[in-house]
Every structure is written in structure tokens, then in C-alpha cells.
Amino acid sequence: MEFQRSLTSKLKAVVLGFMCLISLDIAAQSGWTKEKTEGFYQLSFQSLKSKDYYSLEGDLLKTNQFSQQSLIFYGEYGVTDKFTIIANWPLQTWNGFETTETVSGIGDLRLEFKHALLKKYFPLSISMAPELPIGRANHFAKSKVSDFEQINLPSGDGEFNVWTTLATSFALPSIPFYGNLFTSYNFRTQYEGVSFSDQFAIGAEIGYHIADIVWVNARLNALSSVDEVDVATDFVRGDGTEYTGYSFGASMPVYKNIHLSLNYRNYNDWIFERKNIYSSGVFGLGVYYEHKPQKK
């Protein structure tokens, strides 16, 4: 179970659609579930600034600088030894271009229900994660250079969607090393009559515990649209977004069960080419608390 610390200490990386936070994050998933009453609760802050926008055709465009900061709550709670509830909620997201004012709002709440299919020798889990569109689906930022221009920078995508994930994990018995593999499918619906393409994702993660103090991890994941999206029906809600993402993270205890985590994430074209995404390094800083049940 020690390995689960690093699995859950992840900062939830955020995928950008054309110009806003869309909750398409596909941070690595594991095959493990929490023990009964075990909990993990994290508050993280992440920041991105980028002028590199990849169009729906995959062309790199230099734009005015876009910036996004997010304050995110992430929590896991073991209802039973085989059933874990996970919440992922951007409490506040700030979006803006260098040419516009910055606007902010809450994001969509993702509730994930994770069930352990196999637990001991071959950890295997399946989860369903409905994403509730409670975030602000339209938020216009006024231009600072033109009095009649504005742009929509919502903090939620406005649509109901459900992620389904199958994940497996392994841990080496002799050294503190683990690995995860997962695949996900995102069933998307529509917003105000505009339907979005479904998405699928794959990912892997490895982690190692250094000197029994610092957990380090490396992740690779990729997202693609099921349907080819040639023309943007709605840029800002992540339709047609594709990418390959990689990240490196570390976490260490600072006081009792409170830990500090750092994360760096970026994007490339290794598995899926970047499309409809702002690509740049995303820096994250988080604090998390772990509650371990008393051993009888």
C-alpha cells in the first residue's frame, strides 16, 4: 500500500482546449483501490503560460500569450476495501490572454467511482467518472486593446460526460518501485445543441521511493478524439483536442501525514499529435494529507 502514496500524490494536469481549462485531464490511473476509510486529500495550484497553440490541423500558431492558473481539490476515500470514491474539482480557474482581462470561475466536478476487480496479485480496477457541468460554461473576457472585442474563457465545458477507465498496476517485492497502465474512454454529450466527439486515452506511470523519503514518478499519457474533427464547432470546449503528455513529479513528507508535491508537465507528438491545445510546461505545487486507518 505504500506505493499508493505516490500514485495518489499526483497533481492533476490540465489539458487545455483552444483557450480554456477543460476537464479532460487524464493523469495516470492505478489498479489499486483504497483500504476502507483510508483517505487522500490534496490541494494543488498549477500554472501555464503559452503562445504556442496547435490548431485542429496540428499546425503550430504563435498567438497572444495565454495564461491559466488553477486551484484544484483532489480527494480519494475508501468506502470499502474494494470501492473508492474520487473527487476532482477545480475550485477556481483563472484564464486570460495578454490582450484581455483575466476571468475566473469554478470548474466542473468529476466524481469517480472505482471498483477493484482484482486486488492481490494482479491489481485491476474499473471506474466510472461522471463529470458534472457545474462550472461556469461561458465567461467573456473583455479586450484591453479594443473596446468592442471579447473572448469566451469558460472554466467549465458545459457538457455532461463520463470517463470509463480500466487500470492495472504492479509493485516489485524487493525494491520500492511500481508501475501503472490504463486506458480510458470519454463519452461526451453536447452543450447547447453542439455535440462533441468522444475521446479515448492511454497512459503509463512508473514510480520509485528514494531513501524511503521522496517518491518520484514519471508519466506518459495520450488523448485522441474518436471522430475526426476538421471544423471547430466550438473551440473552447476541447472538441478535437489531441496530445501526448509527459510529466515528472516528486513528493515528500513535511509534517506527520502532510506531504508536499511538485510536478512538471509538458506535451509532445509522440503518440498523438497535438491538436486544439496550448502547449507549454505546466508547473504544479500541491499539499496533501493522507489518512490511514488504524491497523487492528
Next chain:
Amino acid sequence: MKKVFILFYVAFLGLVSCADDTDPVTIDPTTPTGTLNVTRSGTFIDQNGAGSMGTAGLGLDTEGKEFLQFGSNFNTALATGTVTVYLSTSATFMADPGNGNPDLLVVGPVRMAGENFFAIPSGVNTAKYTHVLLWCGSVGIPFGNAPLQ
């Protein structure tokens, strides 16, 4: 005395307002009067997946006022934010605000698909402009352009 004055004034207003005036003729300065005689036109070339399509044309109405017209088949990505229409001396948006943007003429924001009219300010010579540009100013990218021929 003051009340008498007020009563007299109200009665006067009532008489004036009840006069048998003819309905005023409303002139909408944003749409052409009579027929628009298009002299140069072109078809939008989509840029950056914005879905821009349709035709654009420059012409004079029956009163000699110049308008830019988008055809009924016009469309672009309008849900994201403001798309501003420019007349330009090339297919590329070349801003030079320090010198008064000599290669651009801002026409105005386009807010809907389908037919649109934009009045060209009087006194402006549009002869040097060869293209219509659709520009997303907040992001700083083009959504499309139409060469005028």
C-alpha cells in the same frame, strides 16, 4: 400661481402631442438603401479550422454609400468570441498601430452567420484594399480571408 403654470404647461404638452403628425421615416444607416451594386467580391478561405465560408463583396447602394456585404452562406467560428472584420492590402493581418495601421481598415465585429452589411465610413477610399480579413483579436489569429476581385 406655480400650480397654474404647471397645469398650463401640461395642457400645452397634451395638445402638442395629440397633433396629427405623419409617421417619421426611419433610415437604417447600417444597411444599404435600394440595391447594392457589388463591384468587387471574393470567397472566404478558411484559416485555423474556424469553418469560415461564404462570399464577401464591396459595392455602392442607390444613394452612393459604400457597403461591405457578406452573403447568406457566410459562416465562421462565432461562439468563441469577437471576430473583427478588416479590409486589408494583403491576405495577412499586418498591424502597425504606431503609424495608424496603413494596411488595415477596421470595418467592425461580425456577430452572426448569414447575410451581414457593414457601412464603410464616408470619405474612405477602399481601392487599395485587396482582401477582407476575419481576425480574432484577443487571440491574435486569422479565421479567414477573402480576396476581392
